[in-house]
Amino acid sequence: STAFLSLSFGHRYEFTAEVAAIRELLADVGYTLTVFVEKYSFTPHQAPEMMRTACAEITAADLLIAETTYKEIGVGVEVGYAAALGKPIIYIRRAGAELSTTVGGLATHTIIYQTSADLCAQLLPILKLQLN
Numbered sequence: 001s002t003a004f005l006s007l008s009f010g011h012r013y014e015f016t017a018e019v020a021a022i023r024e025l026l027a028d029v030g031y032t033l034t035v036f037v038e039k040y041s042f043t044p045h046q047a048p049e050m051m052r053t054a055c056a057e058i059t060a061a062d063l064l065i066a067e068t069t070y071k072e073i074g075v076g077v078e079v080g081y082a083a084a085l086g087k088p089i090i091y092i093r094r095a096g097a098e099l100s101t102t103v104g105g106l107a108t109h110t111i112i113y114q115t116s117a118d119l120c121a122q123l124l125p126i127l128k129l130q131l132n
Contacts, residue, residue, distance in 0.1 A: 001031045001131070004061035006078040008070045009037045015067060021116035022065065022123065029127050034061060036078075055081055063088040063130055065123075066107070069097040079103050088130055092119060 003026055007015060023033045034057050042050040058064060064082040066075055066089060082089055083106040091100070091107035095114050104110060109126045113119035 001062045002060060003031050003033050004058050004064045004078070004082070005033055005035045006064055006066040006075045007035065007037050008067070008072045008075065010072075011070045012037045015069075017116045018067065018119060021120050025120045025123060026127070029124070029131065031062075031127070051077075054078060058082050058087070059085060061087065063090065065090045065092060066103050067092050068100045068103050069094040071098065071100055076100070076102050079106055090123070090126055092123075 005019065005022065019035055026033045036054055036057060040050070040053060058078060058081050064079065064087050066079050068075055068091060079089055088108045089106055090109045090111065091103050092111040092113060095112050111119060111122045113122060
């Protein structure tokens, strides 16, 4: 099984602990994690190729995790694409971060977390549901 993590490109380094914790938790339950902003690099004039690649990765994934502590148009587009495909969407954000009504409205699960450990404690039962 594969999970696609949608994450702010500009703020990606602020989520190193969360990404590592999610990757480890997913591996423990048999998932591979695709973090698009880590796996690929595109120049601005490669936007069509970037979006084709993102759509292909989301299509191949079993679920999408959207980190929306920082609201980003790209994350919203990826969530919308996953929703159109009928993929489960897990909406995560740090406590105190503003609600994304767009992502929240499409999400199948929502997690508001304090720490990486808190995030994983809430994510594990959701992943187990998805595996059944």
